[in-house]
Amino acid sequence: MASTLILNGTLVNEGKTFEADLLIVNDRIEQIGTDLQHLNADHIIDATGLHILPGLIDDQVHFREPGLTHKGEIYTESRAAVAGGITSFMEMPNTVPNALTQELLQDKFDIAARNSIANYSFFMGASNDNIDEVLKTNPKTVCGVKIFMGSSTGNMLVDNQKTLENIFANSPTIIATHCESEEIIRANTAKAREKYGENVPIAMHPVIRDEEACYASSSAAIALAKKTGARLHILHISTGKETLQFDNSIPLKDKKITSEACTHHLWFSDQDYAEKGTLIKWNPAVKTAADREAIRKAVNENRIDVLATDHAPHTIEEKQNTYFSAPSGGPLVQHNLPALLDLYHQGVFTLEKIVEKSAHAVADLFDVAERGYLREGYLADIVLVNLNKSWEVTKSNLLYKCGWSPFEGHQFKSSVEKTFVNGQLVYDSGKVIEGSNGRRLDFDR
Incomplete structure (x- = not known):
């Protein structure tokens, strides 16, 4: 003992x-x-x-294993997570191969069992043609089903309406969605190319992946959830307009439709592209300071239910590229809690709100057993x-495999x-x- x-x-x-x-x-x-x-x-x-504090539970990370381990591994990124106070994570299925079968999903659990320093779960991936595999998902041992209603790696864009309705109506567990309208993004991209050719500036990212693209997709997901009775969780809200869709009049335990905000949308704005460039290229895009303020307000008003990172590392060589060639995403788990605590010092959030949204509410939303609180017996x-x-972020104290922040x-x-x-x-x-x-x-x- x-x-x-x-x-x-x-x-x-x-x-x-x-x-x-x-x-x-x-x-x-x-x-x-x-x-x-x-x-x-x-x-x-x-x-x-x-x-x-209770250990933070991050409901959205991309630790890149298997298949993309030049960017990160479950071992390396879980090390960074615990250094940032994150004791449990839920990882996304757009690894290589995509986690679109129960066997491929189990492979990831096996890797984590060997190598993860933090507690773990993995989302089952959905595609236009794997409904039979999705329905086999065990809700007691798997955090949820992930649907990309916006572009993703490999075969993971679900844009077939009949498939979407089938998954929403029949998923055995919570559905988490990335909501951006591909149709609107393609149209905006075409306009940007017309004006700039292949040399589109990074400042156009929130114009291409704009408020309309996000709202059209998230509102459609909400309508579908209401129609089918699905338990829906919308990830990384990036616009103020979207926050108004979520109900704060009922307690979390009674909500069928919930939402998440990520650190980068709480911290950066479109003014930061000039200095940070593609290092802050995320999907959905970092948008205006007004959007950032609205998301912060929605967290405090309980329209946004949980906070997460969407930790998604790429190598610095990949990121230091032209707009269309640079991938979206960046590393965040090591710096998530320090960033939130800076917002506490700025008067944006109370300590109690940070703990509620980063630990308690994540545990409640996903029904995580015996974690997320400081309670006797937990x-x-x-x-x-x-x-x-205070401390300064330098290359020498970074724990991400990608080596930048x-x-x-x-x-x-x-x-x-x-x-x-x-x-x-x-x-x-x-x-x-x-x-x-x-x-x-x-x-x-």
Whole structure:
């Protein structure tokens, strides 16, 4: 039996911030109290000056394995995740080969079981012609089904209306969608090419993948979900207009249609393309400062239900390319929590809201078993942060396999000090403690 006693910390949990001690025994939180100093433990941590948070659960990452491992691997990116306070992740199916069969999906679980430092689940992929495989998905052991209603890798664009209706009506678990209208994007692309030829500037990205493209697709998905009764989760909302489609009058547990915002849409705006260029090329695109403010407001108003990263690394050589040749996506898991804490310092979010949207609500939305909260009896996924320890993002402290970040040169105000996964210390004061401590997530469905 192994035990760790964390003393004198400030817990942020379930809408409250309070001084407390916390005892971990084996893989679980044994006790939370205001005076546990008398207890014996194998390891004692003095958390004076530190805040104790539940480990973050990231419901949208692309860790690139199998098939794209020159960009990232489950091992490398899970190391970066725990350094950023993310203790569980849900990974997308657009790897190579695409996870479009139950066997290919299981291959990814097998890799993670061997190599992941963080807890894990993987989305089953949908295509225009794999409905039989989608219907075999076990809702108790798989986080959800992913539908690209916008361009993706390989055979993953689902644009057949009959197929969409079939999946929405019959999916055994939550459906997560990437919503952008391919028809509108193609038309906008043609206009941009007419004007600029192949030398389209990166500043045109949010014009090509514009508000209309996002809204047309997300509103269609919502209409289809209402028609079929599907449990729908719309990923990476990037426009203010889209946020108004979501209901904040009912509690999360009763919602059939939910939404997510990602760090880059909360942080950057179209003004940043001039400096960052293709390093902040994401799909959906980073849009206007007004969109950014509306998304922040929607998070605080509970129109947006969860926060995530859409971590999607590419090599720097791939990114440093012309507009049409540079792929969309960037690495974020290591810097997600520090970025959110900077927004706390700016008065955008409270600590309680960050924890709610990055841990509690993700666990509730996906019915994750025994995680996402600091509760006695729950699995001990825990993060200790120093709100007042600043640090600069440099190449030397990046853990992503791709070796770059859009945050390079930025001075964050807060740091992740320690991360526990299933009761094991996996990150401590700048160092990852090696070992495949991650476990497959279970779902109470």
